[in-house]
Amino acid sequence: MDKALPRREFLRATTGLLTGVVVAASPLALIVPQRAWAVEMTALTTAEAATLMAVARTIAPHDKLDDAAYAFVIKAVDEEATRDEHTRKITKEGLIGLGAGFSKNNEDDRVAALKKIEHSEFFQTMRLKTLQVLYASPVAYAYFGYEGEAFSKGGYVLRGFNDLRWLPDVPLEDSGPLPM
Amino acid sequence: MVLCRCENNAWFQKDVPIFDFKDESVVIVIGSGAGGGTLAHELTRRGIKVVLLEAGKRQSLETFSQVPGEAFTQLTWLDARTQSGTWGVARDFPTLPVWHCKTVGGTTVHWTASCPRLQAWELHAKTTYGGMAGSSLIDWPISHEELEKYYVIAERRMGVTRRNDMPGLPASNNFKVMYAGAKKVGYKQVHTGHLAINSRSYDGRGFCIQQGLCVQGCKIGAKWSTLYTEIPDAEGTGNLDLRTESTATRIEHGPNGRVTGVIYRDNRGQEQRQKARIVCVAGNALETARLLLLSDSPRFPQGLANSSGQVGRNYCHQITGFVWGIFDKPVYSWRGATLAGVIEDEAIHDPRRGFAGGYRMELVTLDLPTLPLVGLPYGWGRDFSSIMENYRNLAGMFINGEDIPRADNRITLDEKVKDRFGLPVAHVHVDEHPNDLAMRRHAQGQMSKIYEAIGAKRVVIGPIPPATHNVGTARMSADPRDGVTNGWGQTHDIANLFISDGSVLTTPGSANPTLTIVALALRQGEYIAQKMKAGSF
Numbered sequence: 222m223d224k225a226l227p228r229r230e231f232l233r234a235t236t237g238l239l240t241g242v243v244v245a246a247s248p249l250a251l252i253v254p255q256r257a258w259a260v261e262m263t264a265l266t267t268a269e270a271a272t273l274m275a276v277a278r279t280i281a282p283h284d285k286l287d288d289a290a291y292a293f294v295i296k297a298v299d300e301e302a303t304r305d306e307h308t309r310k311i312t313k314e315g316l317i318g319l320g321a322g323f324s325k326n327n328e329d330d331r332v333a334a335l336k337k338i339e340h341s342e343f344f345q346t347m348r349l350k351t352l353q354v355l356y357a358s359p360v361a362y363a364y365f366g367y368e369g370e371a372f373s374k375g376g377y378v379l380r381g382f383n384d385l386r387w388l389p390d391v392p393l394e395d396s397g398p399l400p401m
Numbered sequence: 402m403v404l405c406r407c408e409n410n411a412w413f414q415k416d417v418p419i420f421d422f423k424d425e426s427v428v429i430v431i432g433s434g435a436g437g438g439t440l441a442h443e444l445t446r447r448g449i450k451v452v453l454l455e456a457g458k459r460q461s462l463e464t465f466s467q468v469p470g471e472a473f474t475q476l477t478w479l480d481a482r483t484q485s486g487t488w489g490v491a492r493d494f495p496t497l498p499v500w501h502c503k504t505v506g507g508t509t510v511h512w513t514a515s516c517p518r519l520q521a522w523e524l525h526a527k528t529t530y531g532g533m534a535g536s537s538l539i540d541w542p543i544s545h546e547e548l549e550k551y552y553v554i555a556e557r558r559m560g561v562t563r564r565n566d567m568p569g570l571p572a573s574n575n576f577k578v579m580y581a582g583a584k585k586v587g588y589k590q591v592h593t594g595h596l597a598i599n600s601r602s603y604d605g606r607g608f609c610i611q612q613g614l615c616v617q618g619c620k621i622g623a624k625w626s627t628l629y630t631e632i633p634d635a636e637g638t639g640n641l642d643l644r645t646e647s648t649a650t651r652i653e654h655g656p657n658g659r660v661t662g663v664i665y666r667d668n669r670g671q672e673q674r675q676k677a678r679i680v681c682v683a684g685n686a687l688e689t690a691r692l693l694l695l696s697d698s699p700r701f702p703q704g705l706a707n708s709s710g711q712v713g714r715n716y717c718h719q720i721t722g723f724v725w726g727i728f729d730k731p732v733y734s735w736r737g738a739t740l741a742g743v744i745e746d747e748a749i750h751d752p753r754r755g756f757a758g759g760y761r762m763e764l765v766t767l768d769l770p771t772l773p774l775v776g777l778p779y780g781w782g783r784d785f786s787s788i789m790e791n792y793r794n795l796a797g798m799f800i801n802g803e804d805i806p807r808a809d810n811r812i813t814l815d816e817k818v819k820d821r822f823g824l825p826v827a828h829v830h831v832d833e834h835p836n837d838l839a840m841r842r843h844a845q846g847q848m849s850k851i852y853e854a855i856g857a858k859r860v861v862i863g864p865i866p867p868a869t870h871n872v873g874t875a876r877m878s879a880d881p882r883d884g885v886t887n888g889w890g891q892t893h894d895i896a897n898l899f900i901s902d903g904s905v906l907t908t909p910g911s912a913n914p915t916l917t918i919v920a921l922a923l924r925q926g927e928y929i930a931q932k933m934k935a936g937s938f
Contacts (some may be wrong), residue, residue: 280781283790332782354824357470357770365792367735368771370467372620376610377736385574387730388581388855395580395592397569397600400608
């Protein structure tokens with residue numbers, strides 16, 4: 222089988238583009254290789270991707286979290302819509318239902334529009350995807366301060382697992398000695 | 402060749418045996434977790450040949466993923482289950498009623514290692530609580546004194562902290578918050594818990610370096626798991642034939658009604674038949690009940706060992722639920738052993754609180770990707786995201802209380818949904834008892850007080866996650882009409898068929914179940930070996 226084919230098809234099938242620039246003051250500016258980013262879409266158009274971005278930012282609004290973090294969510298939805306006809310259908314129909322002006326609306330109006338479709342398969346799929354992908358990205362780790370995997374760094378035993386100072390220490394009889 | 406362990410904890414490469422499919426002298430153990438893995442070690446070290454069937458793959462400290470979603474997929478039993486009932490899990494996690502492992506070592510790979518003992522009165526739940534409407538309570542058929550003897554052995558084997566000469570774990574940030582709040586509201590029994598996690602090097606394994614990701618598989622092996630203790634010990638005896646990716650589908654019996662072997666699908670999906678002298682089932686409470694029900698025959702039309710009709714019934718899962726405190730200063734709760742903290746003052750029976758039985762409050766936290774999926778109530782928008790914004794400042798606790806057995810809270814076969822072998826999957830039905838609801842409300846109230854006492858900005862009551870403490874579906878009973886096994890885990894109906902996991906717990910009590918499962922497996926191993934020597938079976 223020609224392994225290059227899917228890649229060629231992928232490029233040919235690209236229909237939309239999601240772009241952005243990480244703001245210089247963002248903590249993300251420190252971890253991204255370059256501030257300008259672009260994500261190719263294969264199932265979604267540029268306009269659909271932009272509306273979906275507004276949906277994700279309304280489901281999980283973090284004002285200071287860069288669009289780059291939400292782009293992981295849009296990319297994941299696009300990948301699933303490319304793979305799965307049903308996802309493609311409910312996504313496209315759901316976005317049509319929200320209307321072209323959705324992303325230009327203020328937050329109260331966007332919340333009201335999503336409240337109306339809260340029990341739809343489209344909304345529930347977008348909500349789950351947003352939660353699954355947004356908080357699992359390295360961009361989110363940096364933003365929320367989550368340090369993640371620690372085995373490769375010797376754990377947290379010498380790196381702050383007990384550095385809380387705003388409450389009294391626990392007496393030794395109710396805790397235990399440090400192992401080293 | 403596999404890496405085995407010998408008695409002085411040295412590791413060595415050794416050829417392990419492959420027993421013949423027709424060898425009728427072997428004992429088959431199904432499942433390699435706390436019950437099955439421990440039992441396999443107990444039998445093999447006494448010279449008994451064991452075929453250990455494990456549905457999952459074998460991982461190791463090297464292969465454990467440290468990426469939360471990836472680790473979940475690597476370790477979790479993800480084959481379909483269906484569910485119904487009034488419990489919150491049916492609404493919030495419709496496709497995942499329970500969360501346990503499918504891997505060598507079973508659920509001891511992802512467990513958080515909490516090892517409290519059941520108390521004497523918890524073994525007499527029916528007598529202590531009285532006749533409770535809507536319950537199927539019975540008392541245990543074994544005494545607390547008997548169980549205690551094996552708790553002592555299990556705690557030494559597993560290296561439980563604050564027992565014997567294993568010190569407690571040091572206090573983490575998350576525990577400092579719990580401790581300060583608990584002391585403010587007057588609790589006395591607050592400490593870093595009895596955990597099967599090395600606070601110093603022990604059993605040839607290193608000490609806990611407070612990595613945090615306990616449920617992702619302990620990369621340093623400080624947490625006891627049969628994967629790297631009991632199973633390589635059993636392999637070291639030369640008597641263990643471990644067959645991975647091997648799923649038992651039927652237990653067979655002969656004309657005399659005694660079991661003769663097990664049909665299973667091997668790692669290539671092919672059907673195999675292994676003969677045996679004894680079969681021990683330890684597949685976690687759902688799969689154990691399912692396998693017995695799948696093994697029905699003209700002689701046992703309701704399923705194996707089910708003349709009482711009790712197989713799959715009395716399913717208990719313990720009262721659980723998250724409570725989060727949000728503070729205005731950082732906690733960094735993800736740093737450190739996940740469950741290293743407990744408040745034990747409410748693990749008592751005091752009907753003045755408005756419910757029977759007791760509960761523990763245990764330290765808990767979740768990694769960032771898992772928190773919004775499992776730990777927070779359904780939500781989206783500003784309120785939801787404001788909790789996530791406070792991830793650094795979040796402290797967490799978990800309820801672990803006794804739930805009340807009910808005849809209709811049960812595992813059945815779902816004839817509409819089939820697994821990849823065409824067999825009906827397990828269906829779980831749970832309607833919570835009013836006692837369960839009252840206990841959870843009380844616990845949530847006390848935990849809120851604890852966080853508010855030290856200035857929490859907000860307390861968030863989280864959902865009930867998929868059940869991890871699955872017990873009771875083949876319970877021990879004095880009267881064969883009330884349960885599936887006697888006090889040795891030997892089925893009432895079939896002398897050479899044993900149940901060796903949490904399914905045998907007569908009632909759940911308020912203690913996390915693994916220590917009790919291990920203690921009972923140690924005791925059962927001794928019993929089976931004695932009986933075999935005397936020529937039984």
